[in-house]
Amino acid sequence: MFDPIQLSQKLARADRTFYTQEVCAEMVLKLERILQLKRERSAVILAHNYQRPEIFEVADYTGDSLGLSLNAAEVEDAEVIVFCGVHFMAETAKVVNPSKTVLLPNLQAGCSLADTADADDLAKRIVALRLVHDDLGVVCYVNTTAAVKALCDAVCTSANAVEIVAAMPNKSILFLPDRNLAAYVAKQVPEKEVIPWDGYCYVHQEIAAESVITVRDHHPGIKILVHPECRDDVLRLADAALSTSGMVKYAQKSDAMEFLAVTECGLSDLLAIEVPNKRFYRACKICRFMKMITLDDIIASLENLQPEITLPDSVRAGAEASIHRMFELTRTVRSPIGGAAFCQ
Ligand code: 13P
Numbered sequence: 001m002f003d004p005i006q007l008s009q010k011l012a013r014a015d016r017t018f019y020t021q022e023v024c025a026e027m028v029l030k031l032e033r034i035l036q037l038k039r040e041r042s043a044v045i046l047a048h049n050y051q052r053p054e055i056f057e058v059a060d061y062t063g064d065s066l067g068l069s070l071n072a073a074e075v076e077d078a079e080v081i082v083f084c085g086v087h088f089m090a091e092t093a094k095v096v097n098p099s100k101t102v103l104l105p106n107l108q109a110g111c112s113l114a115d116t117a118d119a120d121d122l123a124k125r126i127v128a129l130r131l132v133h134d135d136l137g138v139v140c141y142v143n144t145t146a147a148v149k150a151l152c153d154a155v156c157t158s159a160n161a162v163e164i165v166a167a168m169p170n171k172s173i174l175f176l177p178d179r180n181l182a183a184y185v186a187k188q189v190p191e192k193e194v195i196p197w198d199g200y201c202y203v204h205q206e207i208a209a210e211s212v213i214t215v216r217d218h219h220p221g222i223k224i225l226v227h228p229e230c231r232d233d234v235l236r237l238a239d240a241a242l243s244t245s246g247m248v249k250y251a252q253k254s255d256a257m258e259f260l261a262v263t264e265c266g267l268s269d270l271l272a273i274e275v276p277n278k279r280f281y282r283a284c285k286i287c288r289f290m291k292m293i294t295l296d297d298i299i300a301s302l303e304n305l306q307p308e309i310t311l312p313d314s315v316r317a318g319a320e321a322s323i324h325r326m327f328e329l330t331r332t333v334r335s336p337i338g339g340a341a342f343c344q
């Protein structure tokens with residue numbers, strides 16, 4: 001089914017030096033083994049947009065956090081969900097679809113942003129803030145543990161954070177854990193008092209405005225797409241602030257031919273592969289967590305049905321209520337696997 005020459009030609013759009021025919025010939029054997037195991041195990045693979053490009057070849061759905069949570073909830077015919085992303089994303093899949101076996105092929109794939117919000121600390125902060133803000137709502141970004149989500153009123157993603165905060169009935173909103181996203185939301189929803197948690201993503205925090213300006217100054221007319229986890233000085237340079245799937249859609253639909261996706265480098269790889277007629281420049285950083293899962297990990301995970309994500313019932317139910325609130329507040333229409341490949 002896979003041809004090493006065609007695979008190399010396709011993936012070389014992302015990285016010509018790495019995806020040689022020799023490397024792709026080895027990958028083809030692994031990709032075919034994964035397809036066989038998917039059939040045997042009745043498994044689907046969900047992959048985040050930042051994953052290694054070869055993983056997209058066996059993914060049933062590739063997308064951003066919102067699209068992944070929607071699609072995880074819709075998995076019916078399979079027994080197993082192999083989640084190629086990071087730990088909080090796999091947890092979210094388990095929360096929304098508890099009867100499935102959810103596998104995260106490499107348990108080291110965490111998220112340093114999610115790690116900045118501890119559930120006990122959050123519980124104490126909520127008690128303290130409610131003494132001075134009797135109308136406090138708590139919105140957590142999806143990049144949090146299930147235990148943290150269980151303490152919040154609603155979850156949001158980068159695709160709907162502004163919409164969720166605007167739709168909350170509360171005037172004061174504790175927003176966690178990303179301070180850059182909180183600042184972006186506060187600007188868009190000035191009628192609310194947004195109280196930020198002091199977390200940040202080490203990947204987006206490191207992207208400097210100067211590197212964006214350098215590319216912009218050399219390419220007049222280039223469209224600059226910025227992830228809202230970036231710092232404010234970088235966001236100010238954006239033609240559009242978008243989730244990762246929002247960037248893919250923007251690049252597909254825009255009349256422009258040149259783009260700069262200011263986010264984790266995997267998105268530039270994905271754009272180069274999926275939108276081959278346009279040109280993508282780079283001012284990106286690599287997330288070490290998002291690159292941890294390999295084809296070998298997926299094979300081992302499907303063979304052993306490990307590592308499995310499990311959650312205590314009370315945590316799962318609490319997190320589910322916050323995630324459902326997000327779906328309610330945005331009246332999200334679910335797009336099942338097999339629908340649009342890149343769903344915002
Ligand atoms: P998206 O939901 O926009 O894909 O972002 C996920 C993420 O982890 C960004 O760092």
Ligand code: SF4
Pocket residue numbers: 086110111112113114143201202203204264287288289290
């Ligand atoms: Fe977490 Fe940042 Fe990596 Fe996204 S890019 S998974 S927020 S560390």
